[in-house]
Amino acid sequence: SEDTYRVLTAVDAAVMVIDAAKGVEEQTIKLLEVSRLRSTPIITFVNKMDREVRSPISLLEEIESVLKIDCAPITWPIGMGKRFRGVFHLLNDRLMRFAPGEERRSDDTEVIEGLGNPQLDALYPEEVGELRSDIELIRGASTPFDLELFLAGMQSPVFFGSGVNNFGVQEVLQALID
Numbered sequence: 001s002e003d004t005y006r007v008l009t010a011v012d013a014a015v016m017v018i019d020a021a022k023g024v025e026e027q028t029i030k031l032l033e034v035s036r037l038r039s040t041p042i043i044t045f046v047n048k049m050d051r052e053v054r055s056p057i058s059l060l061e062e063i064e065s066v067l068k069i070d071c072a073p074i075t076w077p078i079g080m081g082k083r084f085r086g087v088f089h090l091l092n093d094r095l096m097r098f099a100p101g102e103e104r105r106s107d108d109t110e111v112i113e114g115l116g117n118p119q120l121d122a123l124y125p126e127e128v129g130e131l132r133s134d135i136e137l138i139r140g141a142s143t144p145f146d147l148e149l150f151l152a153g154m155q156s157p158v159f160f161g162s163g164v165n166n167f168g169v170q171e172v173l174q175a176l177i178d
Helices: 002-008 026-037 056-067 118-123 128-141 147-151 169-177
Strands: 014-019 042-047 070-073 075-078 086-089 094-097 111-113 155-160
Touching (some): 042 056, 075 155, 155 169
Parallel strands (some): 070 155
Antiparallel strands (some): 075 086
16 A cells, blocks of 8 residues: 555665565565665565475575565575474574464474484484575575675565464564664
């Protein structure tokens, strides 16, 4: 709506929510153009990872190519849909476990430190190989988060989660604070 456009001219930063099934939508393109005019810093939240959705890598490629903004993944999902296990925080080197069936994330979400932690192998024997491979690829192929590029509106830190389950939202809010 027109109110959204007016608000975007007055904000210090914005959170862009991408539906992981639909990808970049027309309204998102228009709103990002308004944000770009003012070099507004954008934090991206890729939502609905608890559903069967598109691959995270293809979503990042679409965001970069369609919206012309560099992505810097901060969290990375483990699985999707019924096999969504949580997210790995790339900067803090820890996994935050998702508990399927819980309507809201509790404050005592289990955290597993380190990508090489043997607990990952025990908990997710089918997923851990792909997780390690994806993170190696992301760390090697994507541009690391750069505060200056973010503040100039040229790079967006990217977080993955499930808004309806309040999973991954706290990390986005913490990023705004930081």
